[in-house]
Structures are given as structure tokens and as C-alpha cells.
Amino acid sequence: MTALKTPDVDRFIARPDPRQPILLVYGPDAGLVRERVDTLVRASVDDPNDPFALARISGEDASANPSRLVEEAHTVPLFGGRRAVLVQVGPRHNIAPAVEMLTASPSAECRVIIEAGDLKKTSPLRKACEAAKAAVALPCYPDGARDIARLIDEEMRAAQLTLAPDARTTLVSLLGGDRLASRSELRKLALYAMGKDRVELADVRAVVTDASEQELDGVIDAAFAGRIPETEMEFAKARASVGSAGAIVSAALRHVAVLHKVRLLVEDGDDPKSALRRGAPFIHFSRSDAVEVALRNWTAARLLRAMQQLADALLETRLQADLADAIAHRTLLSIAMSARRKA
Numbered sequence: 001m002t003a004l005k006t007p008d009v010d011r012f013i014a015r016p017d018p019r020q021p022i023l024l025v026y027g028p029d030a031g032l033v034r035e036r037v038d039t040l041v042r043a044s045v046d047d048p049n050d051p052f053a054l055a056r057i058s059g060e061d062a063s064a065n066p067s068r069l070v071e072e073a074h075t076v077p078l079f080g081g082r083r084a085v086l087v088q089v090g091p092r093h094n095i096a097p098a099v100e101m102l103t104a105s106p107s108a109e110c111r112v113i114i115e116a117g118d119l120k121k122t123s124p125l126r127k128a129c130e131a132a133k134a135a136v137a138l139p140c141y142p143d144g145a146r147d148i149a150r151l152i153d154e155e156m157r158a159a160q161l162t163l164a165p166d167a168r169t170t171l172v173s174l175l176g177g178d179r180l181a182s183r184s185e186l187r188k189l190a191l192y193a194m195g196k197d198r199v200e201l202a203d204v205r206a207v208v209t210d211a212s213e214q215e216l217d218g219v220i221d222a223a224f225a226g227r228i229p230e231t232e233m234e235f236a237k238a239r240a241s242v243g244s245a246g247a248i249v250s251a252a253l254r255h256v257a258v259l260h261k262v263r264l265l266v267e268d269g270d271d272p273k274s275a276l277r278r279g280a281p282f283i284h285f286s287r288s289d290a291v292e293v294a295l296r297n298w299t300a301a302r303l304l305r306a307m308q309q310l311a312d313a314l315l316e317t318r319l320q321a322d323l324a325d326a327i328a329h330r331t332l333l334s335i336a337m338s339a340r341r342k343a
Contacts, residue, residue: 009138013039020136021073021106022099024129026116027140030260030304031180036140037086037115044084044111052078055085059093066098073107083109089116089125090301091267096124103132117264117300143182148175151182156199159190167201174208178257184311185250191318208250216251221290223252223332224259226297226339231332245328246317252332253310260303263295272296297339306335 004012013036016023025037045053055072062069069087077083089095095114102112119126129135143151152171156163163171171189175182185208192207193199219234238248265275272295276288298306313331317324 004136004138006139006141009036009140012136012138013043016040016043016111017136018108020134021108021110022102022112022114022129022132022135024114024116024126024135024137025140026114026119026126026137028118028261028264029140029142029179030117030264030300030307031178031183031257032140032143033115033117034304035179035183036138037113040111040113041084041086044113045082053081053083055083057085057087059087059089059095062087062089062095062098063093066095066101069095069098069102069112070105073102073110073112074105075110084111084113087112087114089114091117091264094124096128099125099128099132099135103128103134106134118261118268120268140179143176143179145172145176148172148182151175151179152186155183155186155190159187159193161190161193161196162198164198164200167199167204170201170204171208174204178254178260178307180307180311181253181257184253184314188246188250188314188318191315207244207246216248217287219248219332220252220255221287221294223336224255224294224298224339225290226293226336228333228336228340231336235329235332239325239328245324246314249310249314249317249328249331252335253307253314256303256307256310259291259294259298260300260307263298263300263303266295267300294339302338306338309334 023040025033025040027033041048041054048054055075057068057072069085072085075083087095099114114125114129116125121127126137129137149168149172152163152168152175171186175185189199189203189207193203196203216238219231219238222230222234235248239245262272262275266272272292273288275295276291309331313327316327320327
């Protein structure tokens with residue numbers, strides 16, 4: 001059985017075993033799943049944008065045509081070079097038969113990377129990968145304090161910044177839950193502190209914790225529930241009470257990470273109320289109706305796209321500080337309109 005423990009996953013990704021060309025990346029931390037998949041793709045092909053080098057298969061296609069995965073894995077590259085296959089699996093796609101066919105006839109020349117959400121131990125896909133010698137399952141769970149500290153060091157080192165001890169302690173307590181959101185917060189902080197040698201606690205408070213979440217709940221809940229006029233009104237109120245438009249986007253990014261985790265539970269069969277109790281931090285009863293509306297309006301896949309949209313907007317608010325209000329306002333209205341479409 002090949003199911004790696006959490007401490008071994010990063011070591012495997014840094015040096016994948018060629019005897020295990022079939023990789024399942026799954027877990028509740030969607031940002032970490034995406035980050036590890038991207039790392040594996042870059043390590044597997046010379047150019048991820050080359051369709052001859054990286055074949056992309058939808059979960060729906062792999063489910064409907066199980067032999068397609070084997071055919072792609074054994075295809076010889078037209079122009080030579082390394083080749084890989086990326087399969088993105090949704091909660092309703094059963095690709096276990098396709099994976100079982102592939103594990104019976106793996107290709108040592110082609111790495112197959114399967115990107116999935118949170119999978120139970122009883123999941124046929126997870127069981128198929130854990131039972132096969134040619135496959136390995138790589139779980140992605142939310143970062144603990146040690147992982148967050150390592151992530152902080154990595155981002156600050158890349159930005160050539162040091163951290164005051166109290167700033168580090170505060171950051172560790174604020175980050176986690178979703179790797180994409182945590183990394184975005186750290187990069188925003190690095191941009192804010194550009195030109196300095198050391199990040200102080202005041203910098204962290206100004207950028208990462210410069211707004212009470214309660215002051216921002218109104219605009220965030222309105223946007224994800226698709227209430228456009230209310231989003232307009234609540235954005236003006238939040239902007240008046242908060243000193244940074246970026247803080248509003250940052251809070252929305254943390255919220256969408258929670259929504260995504262809970263929505264995965266809903267798509268796995270939970271009712272919204274039960275999923276909220278299991279997968280979300282405490283939500284005040286006054287917000288529960290709006291959050292449940294959001295869970296009905298959004299699928300996990302669409303929430304993942306909204307997460308990336310907010311992460312991009314967060315970076316833009318730092319790169320174009322003079323346009324930060326407009327960027328935040330436009331992004332939240334875009335999310336509200338997306339919520340209304342429900343498609």
C-alpha cells in the first residue's frame with residue numbers, strides 16, 4: 001500500500017520515485033493541492049503550455065472513456081522530450097476504473113498526475129491508487145504551525161526580508177487553512193514592506209490584520225450570496241471603516257477558502273448545515289442564511305476560480321495602490337454577479 005504520511009509528501013514531490021509514475025494529489029486544502037500539482041507538472045515536462053508535452057483530460061472524459069487514460073499515458077511524444085498527463089477530477093467523477101486499467105499497464109515514460117478534492121478513505125479512486133505499486137497518494141491537509149513557519153521563512157527569504165519576533169508570532173497565528181490564501185497574504189506583506197530590511201509587527205497589522213472580520217462580513221456575505229445592490233452598499237461601509245481596500249479582498253479570500261472546504265462536503269453528500277458545523281469555523285447565527293445561500297449558489301470548482309480571482313486582485317491592490325479601491329470594488333461585484341448566475 002502506497003499512501004504517504006504528511007511529513008513525507010514534500011520529500012517525495014522534491015524527488016518523485018520513477019517507479020511510481022501515477023500520482024494522486026488530493027485533500028481538503030485546495031490551495032495546497034493546486035500548488036503541489038503545479039510543482040509536479042513543472043518537474044514532469046519541459047513546457048507545461050505545450051499540448052504535445054502535457055495532455056489534459058477532464059474527469060468527465062476519463063470517467064466516460066476509461067481507456068483514454070491508458071492511451072494518453074502510452075502515447076509517444078510527437079517531437080520527443082518528456083511527457084505527462086494531468087487529470088482534474090470533480091466530486092462526481094468516478095475515474096477509478098480508468099486508474100485501475102492504468103495501474104495494470106503503467107508507462108515508465110509518462111507521469112500521470114491526478115488532481116482531486118478531499119477524498120474519504122473509502123473513495124474508490126483513493127483505494128485504487130493506494131493499493132497499486134505504480135501509484136502513490138499524496139494527501140494535502142491544512143498547514144500546521146510548523147508548516148506555516150516554514151512557508152513564512154520561504155516567502156520572506158525570497159523577498160530578502162527578515163521578521164521581527166513578534167511579527168512572526170502574529171503571522172503564524174493568522175495564517176493556515178488554505179496554502180494559496182496564506183501565500184497570497186505573505187506576498188502582499190512582502191510587497192508592502194518593499195524597501196525595508198525587516199518586517200515589524202506594525203506592518204503585519206497594517207496589511208494582514210488591519211480590519212476586524214466582523215466589519216467585513218456584510219460585504220463578503222452579500223457578494224457570495226449574489227446580492228449586488230447590497231454588495232455596493234456594504235462595500236462603501238466596509239471601506240469607510242477599514243483603512244485598506246486590500247484588507248477587504250484579503251478577508252474575502254480567507255472566506256472563499258472556507259466556503260470551498262464546506263462545499264466539498266456538501267458535494268460529498270452532507271447537507272449545508274451539517275457541512276458548516278464540520279468544515280467551518282464558528283459562524284454567527286446572523287450570517288448563517290447568507291452563507292447557506294452561497295453554498296447553494298457556488299460549486300467547488302467555481303469557488304476555486306473565485307479564489308484565484310481574489311488572489312490575483314489582492315496582488316493588484318499592492319502593485320497598483322492608487323487603483324486599490326477600484327480593483328477591490330470591481331472584484332467583489334464580479335463575484336456577486338457570478339453568484340447570481342449559479343452556473
